[in-house]
Amino acid sequence: MRRLHEGLLLLLSMCGITSALTCTEVPGTLTQIDASNGQVFGVNNSTGGIYTLYGNTWTQLPGALSHVTVGLYGIWGVKSDHSIYRLVDGNWRQMSGVKSSSYHQDRLKQIDAGGSHSVVGVTTYNDVYCLEKSLAIAADGNSLLTWISFEGKYKYYSCGPLGCWGVKSDDKVFFQEYSTSYSSCGISRSHIKVPGALSMIEVGTEGDVYGVNRDGYIYRRAGITAANPTGTAWVHLSNDLGRIKHVSYDLGLLWVLTTEGKIFNCKVSALDCEQVPRALTQIDASNGQPFGVDSAGNIYTEYGNTWTLLSGAMTHVTTGPSGIWGVNSNHAIYKFIGGNWTLVSGLLKQIDAGGSQFIVGVNMNDDIYCLPKSSAIVADSGLTLPWIHIEGKLKYYSCGPLGCWGVNSADAIYYRHGVTPDSCAGSRWQNVPGAFSMIEVGTEGDVFGVNSNGNIFRRKGITKSNPIGTYWAQVEKKLGKAKHVSYDLDQLWVVTYEGNVFKCKV
Structure with a gap:
């Protein structure tokens, strides 16, 4: 036997x-x-x-x-x-x-x-x-x-x-x-x-x-x-x-x-991909569950092979160890609590919950903020949250178990050193060669980015002792021009400029 x-x-x-x-x-x-x-x-x-x-x-x-x-x-x-x-x-x-x-x-x-x-x-x-x-x-x-x-x-x-x-x-x-x-x-x-x-x-x-x-x-x-x-x-x-x-x-x-x-x-x-029967503009996945929004602000999540419409309207949604968060067209911030979207203090245009129970994001002026673990866990409508300002300017910021990555308005890529759940501001920026329009850190620490031509890249050589890795490897694909990606549990989710969504094995 x-x-x-x-x-x-x-x-x-x-x-x-x-x-x-x-x-x-x-x-x-x-x-x-x-x-x-x-x-x-x-x-x-x-x-x-x-x-x-x-x-x-x-x-x-x-x-x-x-x-x-x-x-x-x-x-x-x-x-x-x-x-x-x-x-x-x-x-x-x-x-x-x-x-x-x-x-x-x-x-x-x-x-x-x-x-x-x-x-x-x-x-x-x-x-x-x-x-x-x-x-x-x-x-x-x-x-x-x-x-x-x-x-x-x-x-x-x-x-x-x-x-x-x-x-x-x-x-x-x-x-x-x-x-x-x-x-x-x-x-x-x-x-x-x-x-x-x-x-x-x-x-x-x-x-x-x-x-x-x-x-x-x-x-x-x-x-x-x-x-x-x-x-x-x-x-x-x-x-x-x-x-x-x-x-x-x-x-x-x-x-x-x-x-x-x-x-x-x-x-x-090229990637082994299957198209998902849903049009989205942005997607985020963690621990096996993806969330996404479409051009009308509708919010969806996948249960099994079925995409379910959630209440509310968002322009950006994120899921991770800190829960499910989102921002709407007015940059208001929401946290999903007890099956409902709860308004919390602050204003952001992009938000990320991929860090170890802390939240990061950028506002309409590309100012960078983070919310430490102690505050992210208890965040509710009745509290004024202590968002911490981080030096620099970014248009997109994402975190994972080995650190945080961001891109600025010129598509320059940066890694933030010294980030911890309770000291989420970190200590210093390090420029990483390359140019991306957006970047995402997966639940396990994998880093993917998309450049202005819609090409997807993966950071190779990332380890605990070398969290910045060694080089960018282009991910071969035949999906069209990529706009947004998210990676979780060996699955790369890709959103194209046409709004098509693909789930790819990596």
Whole structure:
């Protein structure tokens, strides 16, 4: 019965969602590949040759490796005899191997430099070792390295900004988060089983997770956030490339190797969307429930697959940990209490309830305000609310669990540091490259924006330690010109300039 149950979990998690790849073949033949921060390295095990990509040309490097990795701590590799090397000043320097009481456990067969805490690898006996970051940074081949072993056996192990993923000899998948206690190299000793079965797995520079199963199919883990680093489901990436052996993901490109050694760089195709039978001008979603308004000010929410008209009239509505709020055409502010819209003090043109039980918004003059948690919870018609003015000017402001984002009248993007539920004003602004007409932070901390051309972008690389992330990735779509977006529980809600509403799987 237990095996049957695990089989059902596998079927549900691996086959439930399908997306497609758009790929370009790259000349050359490789058996393993790794990419990070725009650099791509690969090896050909039939010759041992090491290659890196400059422009569209593969350049062979000196030496011979069976596995290569590139990441935060440089370029590392292992040879066919499982000895460990690092590229130092253009030359491969041999590093001291791992040591244990068992003489056979002093070499690595696979190595990964993609983590934020250490270099990791597995031995020929599937024992896992890590090298702490201070040693990894300084490693030059002249000193003995102390590799630390930790519990568990994996045949493939890879780390990223949110933790480490591994697959066992029976293809079961596990995750280990980063921890400051009871850990090795900052990696928790707790192994979290994730439904599914993969023969190899790779974590990208920004935390994206991809894997290949024994049948040569590619999967991407959906729903990964800083608050939920294990994600929610495996998405099958359909393609006609043949049987896949190895993948690596970096800066929006998925590098794919087939069992024949062919090389492809791929992009995930356009969003998988369905149109919602409702015309809206603005939408907001949180914890599985969307709310929206139309051009006449009518307010709607979705129950099941049915959109229900609520009482009242609003131009902007928001839902989140602080409840359901809205503003009308006169900029008056309302809170939904006991099934009714209750007028509260203040004037705003845009409002957001996505923060940790505090409220933010901007008024008709682009002045920025916030309402701390203690006041937002008890807000009612009989109270004068202590709205706190925040320096600067914004036309749109939105918050989530890892901070607040805004855009000004010139479409410049800003992140607000130091925001907490009780000190919602924060401490300082940081300009983030890019230009958006609106921006929204999802319940789990994901950040999406729309530019003046109606293109949608997602912020990649957001973590607790780096809440600003690393770059904007355009979300491919064929929906028309987007005007407004909201993200919740792996669903991206899109409103176009024509008022069409789409619900998309991300």
